[in-house]
Amino acid sequence: MKAIRFHEHGGPEVLKYEDAPDPKTQANEVLVKVKACALNHLDIWLRVGVRKWQLPMPHIVGSDVSGEVAEIGSLVSRVKTGDRVLLCPGLSCGQCEACFKGLDSACRSYTLLGVMVDGGYAEYVKVPEMNVVPIPGDLSFDEAAAVPLVFITAWHMLFTRAGLKPGEEVLVIGAGSGVGSAAIQVAKLVNARVIATAGTDAKLEKAKALGADELINHSKQSIAEEVKRLTARRGVDVVFEHVGPAVWDDCFQSLATYGRLVTCGATSGAEAKFDIRDLYGRQRSILGSFMGGKGELMDALKFIAQRKMKAVMDSSFSLKDAAEAQKKMESRDFFGKILLHP
């Protein structure tokens, strides 16, 4: 098959469009002919190299995949050849205490499609049957591929970790990102009041179209000052964060008493400071979040199928142009998911 592989870490130039061995399925696995694969920032970190992951080389990234079932193992019973499917990106053992509790990302063998195993920047990819989900309703392959990672992440952060309740106020940092655009919609499911931030007015207009109630242009306005003004100095119940030090002070100051800051990333750096007295005195919480479970994807998909939430798409590229697609992602000049088509 044709695939985009890299043999060493580096810039976009290490991505090679080349022949790769066809994946060999085990009895419990499904071979999927990839129709669409959505990019994530994770793909870029993996290409550049992250210290905690010793990737198998050469490597194929790509965590968000939709396609058609091409072949099934002898033990597979739930899907058949030709089915339209999307893939749940989290791979876990399915039989430990964390997995039984639906806390897939706490499984000790947890990894993602495209991290320790080959992913979707290819004509074919294989996964265990338990990761294969029929595409609901009349969702297109592009729409289906754009859903999993960002909606699992946003759902787990807002509901499972931060315990978002109906009518609460939420600050969504970086509404232009995939996870930010998902968070706005997930928060609106429970009629939260959403204050969204982005660096351009064009991105803020799109955030508004997704349901954001209030907008902050962080390139021109202070996030903390605007949140104070918009909430009559009360602050928000939940801050949805994935940027790190560049916005940390604003985020922490924006929390109401009993407010919860939930974060899933640190794209601007690894260290942040806060005043411990403002943590306990205001009874605030800082929560870490990492991916989520298959059950959370199933929950989100119900609303996607009913068109009450949608994956936002920016553009698509041919698989062989994956380097160009990643450059676009690195430029930050996009809103929503960038897709590859084999």
Ligand SMILES: [Zn+2]
């Ligand atoms: Zn497990």
